[in-house]
Amino acid sequence: MEEYKNPLVERYSSKEMLYNFSPKKKFLIWRKLWLYLAEIQKELGLNISEEQIHDLKNHLYDIDWNKVSFYEKKFRHDVMAHLYAFGEKATIARPIIHLGVTSAFLGDNTDIILIRDGLDILLKKLINLIFRLRNFTLEYHHIPTLAFTHYQPAQLTTVGKRSALWLQSLLLDLEELEFRYKNIQFRGIKGTVGSADTFKELFDGNLQKLKDLEQKLSNKFNFQNVFPITGQTYDRKVDAQILNLLSNISQSSHKFSNDLRLLQNLKEMEEPFEKEQIGSSAMAYKRNPIRSERMASLAKYVISLSNSSALVAATQWLERTLDDSANRRLVIGQSFLAVDAILMIWNNILEDLIVYPKMIDKHIKEELPFLVTEHIIIECVKKGADRQDIHERIRIHSMKANNKIKLKGEENDFIQRILHDKKIPIHEKKINQILNPKKLIGFSSNQTLEFLDTRINPILNRFHRLIDSNLTNRDIKI
Known part of the structure; x- marks a missing residue:
């Protein structure tokens, strides 16, 4: 207890990722x-x-x-x-031992292998996360909910359409991960400055033997491609690209954690809360969203580290300089450990993510009168009214109704105001039809189902071997 312990090792990351960078x-x-x-x-x-x-x-x-x-x-x-x-x-x-090679032969080839294997570990967690989120999206694709822009009530969407936005971010991350994984190159055997001068001597000037050596060695570690040229090290832009990928995954994760915490404040959705979990040492009633907060905290860390690898790539000198070494020892492994932890937390949240439909309905009803204004305009224009005139009448009524709600705490009387305005040609029966939330979600449900069917399900089918068997047995199947 008298020495610093890395929280990523002590608290957060998985055994498999810890071993990968051990x-x-x-x-x-x-x-x-x-x-x-x-x-x-x-x-x-x-x-x-x-x-x-x-x-x-x-x-x-x-x-x-x-x-x-x-x-x-x-x-x-x-x-x-x-x-x-x-x-x-x-x-x-x-x-x-070590005949003809330099330290970078060991260090760089090993780092490439560890990065490749680290991506493989993250891939499985990402696929399982997409699977869970896909099931959640499918379950709630048709449930209306209040959408927000600027965190102000906007029109209606569906719970599933909103979670499809989280899925789409992960889809972009997955596509980038696949690209990096497929295109990562073995550093190979290049000698002290990349010229392979030693091997020219060892092979009596036979370049083909060097090429054969590189290709056979890379195949031993399951790499198809070898860097055609290097200095003493492989291009440090590779590290920057990998850490940018990890940053992107963290950005998607942070966005989800933000959204969930906002929705938890509204009591519409909630992360799992254990039976004996304590939310606050002082306020016993609190159910603090500690899992999504931890995701956000780790995500900030990874995003910040990506700048470090970019600086390393930008400041290498000629064929190499060693001021990358300590930095890379820290940022590459720790970025992988942190993203590994983030994906585990996100998967854990989705195991028992709670939705409160009655609270969602309550918030819809509170805002519903204002949400139908565009529909009222369209109905009036169909009857020959001037769009700009109707817009202005509605704006005036909505401002007055808002003032009564906010200043006096009274009920929303916007619809009554519209019905009593003789300059707005719409009947009460039509307004009642419009006030059905399920008719105000646009194509949200259709868009969501099509997105799942055309973009998500093919990926899950392709990576079905990576999905945990307990999930495929328990959850909605593909």
């Missing part, structure tokens, strides 16, 4: 890079024995962490520390 996985990848490099170098004719390859394999998972720590303090160089520690175990292979 030292153990990172350094095992380093060793696999050394092993596969040696295997392919041998295959391409370099003087490496089968005994040395077996030696590497036999000690691949045999990491002496104390020895690594000793060498890192001695050399102040993490790659050399692991190289020496591995060499003490794999003594036969020691002379050929």
Whole structure:
């Protein structure tokens, strides 16, 4: 309890994402890079024995962490520390470990692998989130609710149409995630400044052997594409693009958390609240939306980190400078951990998201008289009235009705005012027909169902293997 603990590790992120960015996985990848490099170098004719390859394999998972720590303090160089520690175990292979490559060969290729694997973890959580939100949207696609612009009452929409807006943001994020995942490139083997000069010597000027080495090595880690050129490192714009993606997911998440908290204040929707959960230490009646607040808090953090990776990409010097190193150690892993936590919280909220239809109806009835003004204008114009004249009459009546509501606390008498105005040619029977909320939602329900059918369901079908089985068994099926 006397040392700082990272909340992303202690409280928020999943075990799978924590392992993905753990030292153990990172350094095992380093060793696999050394092993596969040696295997392919041998295959391409370099003087490496089968005994040395077996030696590497036999000690691949045999990491002496104390020895690594000793060498890192001695050399102040993490790659050399692991190289020496591995060499003490794999003594036969020691002379050929790290042959022809530089530190960036390990660091950059490993980072690309971890980023790719991190995206894979997020993909599953994102698909399950889309599945849950799709089911919610389908269930409430036809339920009228009061829409807001500028957080002021506007016209009607439906609960499902509103949640379709959240879905659409996630769809954009998913499309970007897929693009980044499919197009991420292995750093490959480029040497100290990207010229692969060492391998020109090792392969006696045979460029094809270097290309074969790169392609075979990238295939070992399931990459189809390799950066055609690099400096000492891969282009740091890749990090900026990835963190921008994570920022975009966070922006979508924050928007949802804002909307839910606004709706919870109106008592129309509410995040889950446990039986013994305490909302406030002082105000025992409170049901604070701590989950959506936590989402928003983490989202702000990720959005802020994306600027850091952009600065790193912008300020690299020539073939490379090391002032990216500490920054990347912090921002890449922590951005993934935070987004992982955000998606878990959002999935958790949607497991038991509560809707209060009677409160929704109450708010509709309070504003309904004002919501039909455009319909009244249209009906009057159909009967030959001047649109501008009717608009002005309605504006005057609505302002007077609003003043009575706000200043005197009286009931909304806007409809009575309209019916008593002889200059507005509309009958009470017609107004009563117009005042049906289900007739004031426009094409909200149609738009929502079409969106689910044409854009969301095909994605869920394509990624059906990623949807948790308990969800497909319990919730509405595709």
